[in-house]
Amino acid sequence: MIPPFALARPASVSEAIATFADAGQDAAWYAGGTELLQVMKMGLARFGTLIDLKGLPELRGIAVDASGALVIGGAVTHREIERSSIVGRELPGLVGLEAHVANVRVRNQGTIGGNLCFAEPHSDPATFLLACDAHVELWGAGGARELPIDGFFLEPFVTARTPDEILLAIVIPKAAAGEGRAYEKAKFRERPAVSVAVRLRVAGDAIVEAVVAVGSMTDIPVRVPEAGTALAGAPADPSALGAPLAAGAEAMAELDAVGDLDGSADFKRHLAGVLLRSATRAALSEAIARA
Amino acid sequence: MRRVTTRATPPSPIGESVPRRDGIAKVTGAARFTSDLSVPGMAWAKILRSPYPHARISSIDTAAALALPGVIAAVSAADLADVELYYGHALADHPLIAHGVVRYGGEPVVGIVAEDPATAEEALALVSVEYDPLPVVTTVEAALAPGAPILHEREAEQRPQRGFEEAIERDHPNVCSSSTQRWGDIDAAFAGADLVVEGDFRYPISYAYAMEPYTAIAHWSDGGLTVWSSCQHPFMVRDDLARCFHLPLSAVRVIVPYVGGGYGSKSYTKIEPLTAALALRADRPVKLALSIEESILTTRGDGAVVHIASAFDGDGRLRGRRAEILLNTGAYAENSPLVGRKAANRICGPYRIPAVDVTCRAIYTNTSPASSFRGFGAPQGIFAGESQMDEAAERLGIDPLEIRRRNVVRPGEALWSKARGMDADLDADLLLAADALAWDTPARPGRGRAICISASDAGSEPVTTSLLRVHADGSVTVTVGSTEIGQGSSTVLAQIAAAEMDLPLDRVHLLQSDTTAASYDRSTGASRTTTLVGLAIQAAARDARSQLLEWARDALAGGGTVEPAKGGVLVAGVHHDWGAIVRAWFAGAGGEVVGRGYLRRAGSMTAMPPFWEIGCVGAEVSVDEETGQIRVERLVTVGDVGCAINPQLVESQDVGAAIMGLGIALSEELVYTPEGSLLNGNLVEYRVPRASDIPPFTAILAERGDGVGVYGAKGGGEGALNPVAAAVANAVRRATGIRLHEAPFTPERVWRALRERDPGREGDG
Amino acid sequence: MRETVELSLVVNGRAHPIRVEPRETLADVLRERLGLTGLKISCDVQVCGACTVLVDGLAISACTYLAADAEGHEVTTVEGLARAGQLSPLQQSFIDAAAFQCGFCTPGMRMAATALLAENPAPTRAQVVAGIEGNICRCTGYVPIIDAILEAAGAVDAAGVSEGAR
Structure with missing residues (x-):
């Protein structure tokens, strides 16, 4: 059962901000509610006022x-x-x-x-x-x-x-010419066990820039700069990425992974390396198409 | 659907997939479940549960809760001196509310009754309970260690329970029950073996997830107690309620509306005594509707640790099997003594084994109480035993199908002394599964296939009655105690009554699951309903017909000759239907004949079990070696059911059971920390199969008329679950070379086994 | 006295003036106040789909949706799908395929299927699987449900049950 609260429905952002100021510490923004109502129902959070943003x-x-x-x-x-x-x-x-x-x-x-x-x-x-x-x-x-x-x-x-x-x-930001962005996850139950996102840019026949992020593995989603570095400069050829991907995976393996019901820290680091491969290939293929 | 039939053609509507009787109610949302019911004047209960897995309760203070407007009662064990607190059909060790000690996290400590659920919930926070924590054990190994904390200081009353007659041998105070299965000279069998395979297997603590949580309404009136409950065994619940509240059986009425899933988890007594106690103290009708989180804490399936060794001759024939099964039964016995008994029997497999030495002990731990769950002791042991059949085949160089064919008992052959002879053709079942998997052609690269088979001593006890009333218009009301839990009994039993009375199906109606209005049935489980209740209905129909013949002779033929005819009799060439006979005998427009059907351990039901339930499953799998994920490419079930009264419903049972087995094979496990915290007691973290998890499926029904039931029928509904974990594990072995010893086969477990197979493979990344 | 709000809740085409606390979920209001007990509460965490209803034709979990948020929208429950005693094609195909056993998931499953077919009247088998992926059935193994939805869509699947989900 959700604890009692008052529901405010401001018509504009400025009205919403004024409402929040009036309600003080006890207010929370409310939109879809799929997370907020759930934690309130579980007794993990309690607010005197929910300010509905859906109508703004x-x-x-x-x-x-x-x-x-x-x-x-x-x-x-x-x-x-x-x-x-x-x-x-x-x-x-x-x-x-x-x-x-x-x-x-x-x-x-x-x-x-x-x-x-x-x-x-x-x-x-x-x-x-x-x-x-x-x-x-x-x-x-x-x-x-x-x-x-x-x-x-x-x-x-x-x-x-x-x-x-x-x-x-x-x-x-708009994708630059030659830029590809991809996301891959391993999911065994409701939420991902590990996910990896890759944005990379190709120029000529090389990857000139790469950004790698990993989620569901460390306590917050993070970028893995070393993995990006490993990919930058690699040939823009999916079949020639073995060494850069291995180096990227090694960078993943250095992360402070948190084990949970989906797997131990070790297993998550391993999965991150696997997903890095598939996400990189997907991003590369989009990049080449946009080059 | 494939049907392979060698039986005689039964009368209509037997063998026909007539639409479900409950169909319109269920597709329109009109079907009422206990959770949808209310009673005038009804109050609502909520339960304060122990945050500790093991603790002494030093004080309970409910004054502040009682002071909250809208709160009617706050009840703890101290308020129930006039009630027998301890229930349990095998061992009365379970207090309906914590009595001085809590033995698992989530055990009910205080019940609050209020005018509405919100107020009751609010009041929970106002109760203060002080606990003195005690040491905790959550695994069977820890519970059996020297110096382990003891869960039950008090000797519980062992109640006479058919199916569990043995005296409990306790070599440790945390042993809840023990069962053995022994025959032959086991030492000689192993000493002379060409091959012995030995290993340890672990089967998870699982959760049935009946989608309707446990819900009950209790109403005291007219010196008696009426309870509506989402339960499978209303008569067993009645018996426990009568005992707890010192009432005659006739003063307790248990009514079961539609039930939102059972799978064993709603067998026997659960929240009904607590609900009745709260209603007694509140002096109001009370509804207790648990959440799913609370239902998970109420009952779950037995986890198992199995040590097993099988001895073989060089040609693959089994010489002997030794096994020690430890069931993690949780804080209370519930149904685990019977589950343990069955586990000890079922681990022997459907095989001719000259010598067997099996011990199964159910062990108390500080986890939620385990009870029945579809398969009932079978899947725990079959995972181990069927894994060993493949292991032996591999080491002896014999085809895994062939090694099973060499060992399965033949029709009529008894698995153990005095048991009912095998009422199935196991060899033929194996061949059907093999054919569906194209066993003779090699699997594609990266894929593996397996076929596993099991036999369960099913049917529980033959204690069943039925009344069949033929009304003055010739229509029929059948009363049975069996519960419609979704398996389709309301349809199948009506088909049997219609066939036995030569009536169209729409002339037959059923009254089920009401301990006062319907007739007695022991239980709805163990796949027994079609077979045992079907026989009781047949007996009732025969009784009704014999009376009707008598009446026709008396009232229509002047004591002369009557000839039985379809749906009635012929007297001097004129057809009189059942209604006409009733009207003539009563010489008016009304009246009815009452046919009685009783089924007990006599005649065809002398040998136990009432029937053997066969599980025969084929699986083909592939494995993503990078993520460790198993992909089941095909599942095959062979439902050896003698005669499918309603083939569509039988098939649905087999598919549903196999998918439930697949969930446990791949993902389902309740995870406890050593400190007694349940890490995934909710549906976000406890993953049951989804639509996308369902592989291509071949369901085969084998109908050979070899069952003891009507038209040669015998039970189904559990069998297809039992071999699934083993079939998946064996298929994974064939696909990858790894041998899985612990279910569920999570991606990480598979990945670790793959790493062990290839030491040094990949620098891990 | 807790704050309440006055709503005009339009359910199955009928307006219900009703006063609710903001915290009351649509599931509780429909079941306990309007007597529409077709939708069920099971997991209570938006996973199982037993409480699926449609809001402006979109499937939502009524267990975690504020009744107050339904103001100004059209709510459809399973009770709203029956037409004057006539079974809808989905209802008929659920019965024909025996696409349920205990029936507890069925109202939610039917609502999910209704939303799916409204959006995609001729789905492939894979699209049906994706469409009901968020609705749990613990009895049937899903196979007859998928068949029933395809059947209702007119895509009679000759291979029937043996096709499984994939």
Whole structure:
């Protein structure tokens, strides 16, 4: 049973921020509720006021901005992303990812902003967006600010967002020519056991830049710079990646993995190496197609 | 569906896949389950559970909870001096609410009754309980170690329980029960063997996940007690309630609405005594509806550690089998003494073995109580035994199918002295499975195939009754105590009654699962309903028909000749249906005849078990050697059921059972820490199969008319689960060369076994 | 006195004026207040799908959806699918295929199938599997459910049960 609370339905972001200020420490932002209502039902959290963000026009919609970046409103649901032709064109990897988040009901209800702000260490989008160099737009009592998503996640269930701030939107830079972005996961139960995202850029016949992120393995999704370094400079040929991928996997094996019901730390490190291979190949194939 | 039939053609509608009787109610949402019911004046209960896996309760203070507006009662063991607290059909060791000591995390300590569920839940936080923690054991090894904490200081009353007559030998105070199966000269069998295979196998603590959580409503009125419950065995529940509350059986009425899944987990008594005790103290009807998390803490399947050795001749013939099975039975006996008895029997397999020495001990640990779960002691041992059949085949250079064919008992042959002869053709079943897997053609590279087979002494006890009433319009009401838990008994039993009375199916209606209104049946489990209740209905129908013949002679033929005819009699060439006979005999428009059917351990039911339930499963698998994930490419089941009364329902049982077995083979396990915390007591972390996990499936029904039941039928519904883990493990062996000893075969376990196979392979990354 | 809100809950085409606490879930309001007990509560953590209902045609878990959030939307439950005593094609195909045993998952499974077919009237077997991936059935092994949904979609699968899910 969910503990009692009051429900506020502001009509705009500024009204929402004023409502939050009035409610004080006891308020929480509320959008899809798939995580929040669940933890409240389990008695893990209690709030006097939930401020519903679903109706705020500022948090809705998927668009491409003047720079060509993909902008996804914080209250856009997983399902809306999965079915968005804009996302399908700009960032197909995200469509594929979203189609396999939890189940269709959670995707119909849960929002991308809620997912990122809840900061569950097994979040699918968090890991992918980390590799994609996304940033989040926040708006709170102190005004608006942008934060790179690399650094947004501080520890499990904790982000750099202050409690009064609303996640307005996620902004994902347009892929450069020759850039590919891919996400792969091993999943044995509801959430991924390990996931790996790779963004890389090819120029000529070489990979010139690579960013690797891993999720569900360490206590928060992280970038693995050594893995990216290992791939940068490698030939843009899927059959010639043995040594760079092995070096990347070794970098994965250095991570402070956390064992859980899906497997020990050792096994997760191993899986990260396996997924690095498949994610790199997928990203490379997209990159070559866009080169 | 494939049907292989050599039996005689039965009368309609036997053998026909008529639509389920409960179909419209279930597809429209109109079907009412216990969780959907309420009673006027009903209050709601919530349970405060122990956070400690083992502790003495030093104090309980409910004053603040009782002061909360809307709270009606707060009940602990101290408030139940007039109630027999301890129940249990084999060992009465289980207090309906914690009595001085808690023995597992989640044990009920205080029950709150309030006007609504929210208030009851709020009140839980206002109860204060002080505990003195005690040392904890969660594994059978720890529980049997010298100096292990002892769970039960008090000697529990052993209650007379058919199927578990043996005296319990305790070589350690944490032994809950012990069973043995011994024959032949075991030492000589092993001494003279050409091959001995020996090993340890572990079977997980599993959870049946009946989707409807345990739910009960108790209502005291007119000096008696009525309980609605989501349970399988209303008559057994009635017996426990009568004993706990010092009532005659006739004062207790247990009614079972539609049941949202059972699979054994709702057999015997669960939350009914607690609900009744809360209703007694609240002086109100009370509904107790557990959550799934609480249901997981209420009962689960027995985990097992099995040490097993099998001795073979050089030609693959079994000479002997030794086994020691330790069941992790949790904090209370529940049904584990019977599960242990069956485990000791079933580990012998469907094989002719000259010498056997098996011991099974159920061990108390500080974990939630284990009880029945589909398969009932069989899968634990069959995983071990069938793994060894393949191991022996491999070492002796014999085809795994062939080694089984050489060892299975033949029709009529007894597995052990005084047992019912085998009522199945196991060799033919093996060949059907082999054919479906294309056994004679080699598997594709990277794939492995296996066929495993089991025989379970099924059917429980033949203690069943039925009343069949033929009304004045010739329609029929049948009462049986058997419960419709989804298996389709309401359809199949109506088909049997219709066939026996020569009536169209729509002229037959059933009244089930009401201990006052319906007639007695021991239980709904052990795959017994079609066979045993079917026979009781047949007996009732014959009794009704013989009375009707008598009445026709008397009232229609003036004492002269009547000729039996379809759906009635012929008197001087004129057909009179059943209704006409009833009306004539009563000389009016009303009346009815009551046919009685009794089934007991006599006649065809003298030899035990009532029937053998066969599990015959084929599997083909591939393994992703990078992630350790097993992919089942095909599953084959052979349902050796004698006569499929309703083939569609039998097939559905086999598919469902095999997939449940697949879940345990691949992912299902409740994980306890050594300190007694359950790490995955919820449906997020306890993974049951999903639609995408289902492999291509071939379900074969073998109908040879060789069952003891009506038209040669015998039970099904559990068999297809039992060999699945072994079949997957053996197929993985053939695909990869690794031998899996611990279920479930999680990706990490497979990956570790692969690493052991290839030491030095990949720098791990 | 806890805060309550006045709603007009439109369920199966009928408006129900009702006063609820914000914390009340749609599942509790439908089951306990409106007597629509077709949807079931099982896992209570959005995993099993027994409480699936449609909100504006989209499947959601009513166990973790605030009743207050349904204001202004159309809620459809299993009770809303029966048409004047006539079985819908899905209902008929569930019966024909025996796509249930205990029936506890069936209302939720039917709602998931309804949403699936509304979005994709002619799904492939794989699409049906994906569409019900989030609904657990513990009895049938899913095979007859998949068959029933395909059958209702008009895609009669001659191979029937032997095809399994893949």
